Each structure stands twice: as C-alpha cells, then as structure tokens.
Amino acid sequence: MLGMFIWACGPSKSEIAQREKFVADSVARVDSIKREQLRIHLEKIEVGKGIKENYLKEILALNEKEIQLAEMKLKKLNEFQLGRSLSLKEQQLSNQRYQIAGLKELSGKIEREIAQVKLHQNFDFQKTPKGTLEAFFKAANDGDTKNMRYLLDPYGEFSNDVANICFVEIYPKEAIANWRRTFGKGRIMSEPKMENNLAHIEIAYGEQSNKLEEMTMVEREGYWYFLDF
Numbered sequence: 001m002l003g004m005f006i007w008a009c010g011p012s013k014s015e016i017a018q019r020e021k022f023v024a025d026s027v028a029r030v031d032s033i034k035r036e037q038l039r040i041h042l043e044k045i046e047v048g049k050g051i052k053e054n055y056l057k058e059i060l061a062l063n064e065k066e067i068q069l070a071e072m073k074l075k076k077l078n079e080f081q082l083g084r085s086l087s088l089k090e091q092q093l094s095n096q097r098y099q100i101a102g103l104k105e106l107s108g109k110i111e112r113e114i115a116q117v118k119l120h121q122n123f124d125f126q127k128t129p130k131g132t133l134e135a136f137f138k139a140a141n142d143g144d145t146k147n148m149r150y151l152l153d154p155y156g157e158f159s160n161d162v163a164n165i166c167f168v169e170i171y172p173k174e175a176i177a178n179w180r181r182t183f184g185k186g187r188i189m190s191e192p193k194m195e196n197n198l199a200h201i202e203i204a205y206g207e208q209s210n211k212l213e214e215m216t217m218v219e220r221e222g223y224w225y226f227l228d229f
Contacts, residue, residue, distance in 0.1 A: 041221050044155045045120055051156030052117045055163060059170075060110045067103045074100065102172060109170040113149070121150045126223040129192045129199035133215065136226075140183035145169045145176065151226050153218050159228040166226060185209040192217075199224065 074096045077089070125131040136151060138144075145168045152158050152166045168179050183205050189212065192199035197219040205211050216228040 048154045048156035049117050056114045070100045113170050122223045129217045129224045132224045137186035140180050153225045153227050161229045162226045181207050
C-alpha cells in the first residue's frame, strides 16, 4: 500500500516532460540573451574602433599641416637674407630639417597606431579597476608602452585626457620619458567608489607622487577600462 501511495503521488510522464521542456526553454532564453548581449558588445567595440581611428586621424591631419608649415619655413630659410652669415644659415637649415624629420617620424607613428586600432585585447589584470590601474602604473615605471592603447574604453566614450595618456606609443622619446616620470610613481589612494558599471578611484601621480586626481573607469563585459581622468 505504501509503495502504491508513493507511486500515485509521483510526477507523471507528462509532468516530467513539461518540467524538462521548461528547463530547456529557460536555458535557451538565457543563451539567447547572452548571445544578444555579446552581439551588442561587439558592435559597440566596432563603433569604438571608428572613434579611436577618427581621433588619431585628426591628430595626423594637424601634424601634416605642421610639416607643410615647417617645409615652407625651410624653403624661406634657404633664400638669401641680407646680413646673415653662411654659418648661421647652415645652422638654421639644419635645425629646421631636424624639426621636419621629427614631425615626419610622428606621422609614421600615428599611422602605425591607426593600424593597431583594428585590434582589441583584454588582459587578466583588467578584471578589477585596481588591477587595471596598478598595471598602468607598473607599465609607466618599466617604460612598457605596448599595451596602453588597450586600456582605453573600447566603446570610444573616453575623454581626450585619457586618450593622451594611453596613446603613448605615438610620443617622441622625450614625451615618453615625461609620461614615465608623471605616472611611474603613481599610487592608488582610495577604494573604488562604485556606481553601476563605473568606478571612481583617487590616485596620486607626478614626479613626487603628490598630485591627486580622480580616475573614472568603466566595466565592459567583465573588464575595466579608463574613461576619464
């Protein structure tokens, strides 16, 4: 009798089938949501790549204008000027050629950076806001600039100030040295203040590590990036 009672109270085949279908449908809905989120995420990254490319192209256009002006000045310096010694002329021409060479080198770096925009990478240290910042400070201290571009918000919503410290590979050697002095002794001064997918962290930076600023970071699909500085 007890066995009959348990059998009678157990789920029927149709109930089991309904439960299995419910579970399968739930998993399918979750998978569908995740696929849609991933699709939107990837689309926003593509938009971000375009924003980064346009940002760099604007810098390139400004630099090309500087090259044109510098070459016009070189041509003018090469013309006869009453009362100017030959040695002074040669020195002026040499200085101007050196400036033009530096500007052309910068254009080459910007063009290479534009090509790099097509790439997107994440790193394990980006799984926390503090991890991303600590990796940035370490890179500045070590002079390792190769991954700084990937710390920018991939959706392209970053400020110009943040772009300036992340597109460091286009800098001349003197500017990279200054970047290292500015952030190589950087320190995190507070716990992150969380706001939805944002984190606000106070940092100390500068040659004496005595300048205070708030870094705003954003989380994109589990990884943290620089948004504003």
